[in-house]
Amino acid sequence: FLDLFIGEPRLYGPHMFITGTTRSGKSYTLKGLIARSLAIGRRAVVLDPEGEYRGIAESLGVSYIKFHPSMKPFFNPFDIEPTFEKDIGWFLDVPGKTDDIVSLLSIMLEEAGEKLTSEERAIAARAVKMEYESLGIYSDQPDSIYKVGGHESSEGAIVGKTYKDMPTFSSLQARLVSLGATRLGNILTDYCRGGPLGYFDAQTEVDMKNEQLICFDMSSLNNDFSKVYAMQVMLTWLWDKYVRNDKTIEKHLIVDEAWLFMANKHSATFLSQIARRGAKYNTSLIAASQSFREFLTAEGQTFLGQCDVKFFLKMQKTDAEHLVQLFDLSYELVERISAFSRGQGVLRAGKESAV
Numbered sequence: 001f002l003d004l005f006i007g008e009p010r011l012y013g014p015h016m017f018i019t020g021t022t023r024s025g026k027s028y029t030l031k032g033l034i035a036r037s038l039a040i041g042r043r044a045v046v047l048d049p050e051g052e053y054r055g056i057a058e059s060l061g062v063s064y065i066k067f068h069p070s071m072k073p074f075f076n077p078f079d080i081e082p083t084f085e086k087d088i089g090w091f092l093d094v095p096g097k098t099d100d101i102v103s104l105l106s107i108m109l110e111e112a113g114e115k116l117t118s119e120e121r122a123i124a125a126r127a128v129k130m131e132y133e134s135l136g137i138y139s140d141q142p143d144s145i146y147k148v149g150g151h152e153s154s155e156g157a158i159v160g161k162t163y164k165d166m167p168t169f170s171s172l173q174a175r176l177v178s179l180g181a182t183r184l185g186n187i188l189t190d191y192c193r194g195g196p197l198g199y200f201d202a203q204t205e206v207d208m209k210n211e212q213l214i215c216f217d218m219s220s221l222n223n224d225f226s227k228v229y230a231m232q233v234m235l236t237w238l239w240d241k242y243v244r245n246d247k248t249i250e251k252h253l254i255v256d257e258a259w260l261f262m263a264n265k266h267s268a269t270f271l272s273q274i275a276r277r278g279a280k281y282n283t284s285l286i287a288a289s290q291s292f293r294e295f296l297t298a299e300g301q302t303f304l305g306q307c308d309v310k311f312f313l314k315m316q317k318t319d320a321e322h323l324v325q326l327f328d329l330s331y332e333l334v335e336r337i338s339a340f341s342r343g344q345g346v347l348r349a350g351k352e353s354a355v
Contacts, residue, residue, distance in 0.1 A: 002033070002349065004284045004309060005250050011350045013308045014284035015275050017258075019292045020313025025343035026288045027052045029311065030254060033286070034213065035060075037252055044213050044252040045238055049227040049260060051219030062213040067230050068220040073193060073202035077101065077236045078131070078166040082142035083244045090142040093240075098128040100236045101172070106266040107232065108187050111225050120184055127175045131167035169201040197226065200233050209245045228260040232267055235274055243283050251283045258287035262294035269299055275306040292319045296326070310348045314340035 004014040020026050034044050034056065046053050057064035080097050082090050102124050106116045116124070137144045146161040170192045177185040193201040208214055216234055218227045235253070243251065253274070255261070261271040275285045287307070289295070292315060295304055304310070304326075312323060320337040323329065327348070336355070337346065347354055 002309070002347075004252075004286075005282075009350075010352075011308045013279050013306060015279070015307040016284065016286045016309040016311070017295075017304055017307040018286065018288040018311045018313070019295075019315065019319075020290065020311075020345065021315060022290055023342065024290075024313035024315075024340070025345070026290065026313060027256070028343065029313075030256070030286065030288060031056050034252070034254070037250075038212055042250045042252065043211070044254060045242060046213075046215045046254045047218070047231045047234060047256065048215055049218045049221075049231065049257045051217045052256065053215045054217060057213070057215040060213060062215065063208060063211050064215045064217065066217040066220060067199065069196060069199070069222060069226075071199050073199050074205035075200055075234065075237050076166050076168060076202060076204045077104065077200055077233045078168060078172075079204050079237060079240055080132075080137070080145060080166065081240045081244060082145070083240075092137065092139050092142050092145065094129065094132055094137070094139040097132075097240070098125050100239070100270075101128050103266050103270050104229075104232060104236070105184065105187075107229065107264050108191060109184075110264055110266065111229075112187055114183075114187070120181055123179050123181045124176065124184060127172060127179055127181070128167070131172055131175055135164055135167070137164065165203050168203070169198075196222075197229060199230075204237075204241075208242060214242075224260055224263070228264065228267055231255065231260065232270055235270070239274070239277070243278060243281050247282050249282065251281075252286055253278065253283055254286045254288070256288045257290065259289040259291040259294040262297060262300050265299065268297070268303070272299060272303045272306065275303060292323060296322060301326070308350055311345050312337060312348075313345040314338065314342070 004011065004016055018026050018029060037044055054064060078101065080092055080094065083093055084090050102121060105124050109116050145164055147164055169188055173185050173188040173192055189195055191197045191201065218230050221227050221230055238253065258271065261267045278285050294300060315323065315337050317334060317338040320334045324331055324333055333346065
C-alpha cells in the first residue's frame with residue numbers, strides 16, 4: 001500500500017530510508033517494493049554491494065551486471081546527455097558533470113590519505129571543462145555531443161545521430177599533467193585502464209535507457225572502498241543516462257548498504273546531492289543500511305532529513321536509543337524495536353507512523 005510518489009500533502013518527497021540488523025527483513029522489503037513497482041510500470045535500478053538481488057533479477061529476466069576487478073570496462077562516468085528545464089530549454093549540464101567528476105577525484109585522494117587542495121580543485125574543474133571543449137562539446141549547444149552528419153548505414157547512406165566519444169580518466173590524466181597537476185595525475189593512474197580500479201576507463205558500450213530493472217552487483221570487488229567507488233561512479237553515470245532520460249516515468253534508485261557512503265565526507269555529500277536532484281526528475285532514492293550509526297554525522301542527518309519515509313526494522317538496543325533521540329520518538333519504543341520479529345518495524349510516512 002505504500003506509494004512513495006503520492007506527493008503532497010501526504011508526502012513531501014519520494015525518498016525512503018530503511019534500516020535494521022542483518023536478517024531483519026530489509027532486502028525482502030525492497031524486493032517486494034521493486035516487484036510492485038515493476039507491476040505498475042515503474043522502473044528501478046539496484047546498487048547491490050552484497051549480491052543479494054541476483055535471484056530476483058534472474059527470476060524476472062532483467063539486466064544483471066556483476067562487477068569484478070578484471071572486468072572489461074564499458075561504463076564511462078563522463079557520459080552526458082541533453083536535458084530540458086522549463087526556464088532554460090535544452091542544454092548540457094557540463095558544470096554539474098564537472099562537479100561529479102571532481103567529487104570522484106576527492107574520494108580517490110582521501111583513499112590515498114590525501115586531500116584535494118583549493119588550487120587542485122580549480123585545476124581539476126578546468127581540466128574537465130577543457131576535456132569537453134576539446135571534443136567540441138559545450139553547455140549551450142545540446143547537439144554538440146553528436147557527430148556531424150550521423151553515421152553510415154549498411155546501405156551506405158548517412159543516417160541518424162551518432163554520439164561522440166566522451167572524455168575518459170586516461171584523457172583527463174594527461175590533461176591534468178599538462179596543466180601541472182602532477183599529484184592528481186599520479187593518483188589517477190590506479191583508475192586508468194590496466195590499474196586495479198580501472199574498470200571505468202572506456203567508452204560506454206551499453207544502452208540501458210529503457211530497461212525496467214537493472215541490478216549492479218558489486219559483491220566481488222575487493223574492499224569497501226572499491227564498492228563505494230563503483231557505486232558512486234554508477235550513480236554519476238545513471239544520473240545522465242537513466243534518471244534524466246524521461247521525467248514522465250517514475251523511477252527508483254535503490255542503494256543497499258548505503259552506510260558505505262557515509263564513511264567518506266565527499267561520497268556522503270554526493271548521496272545527499274543525488275537525493276536533492278532526484279525528486280524533480282520523478283526519481284525516488286531508497287537507501288537501505290544494516291548500520292544506523294554512520295548516519296549520525298551532520299551529512300548523514302542531512303540525508304535522512306530528505307527521506308520523508310523511514311522504515312525502522314529490528315535494531316540493536318544502542319542503535320535504537322540513537323534513533324529515538326534523533327527522531328524524538330518515545331523511549332518505550334527502544335525495547336520494542338530491539339525485540340521486533342523478522343519483518344516487523346516502525347513505518348514513518350510523512351506525519352504518520354505505525355508499527
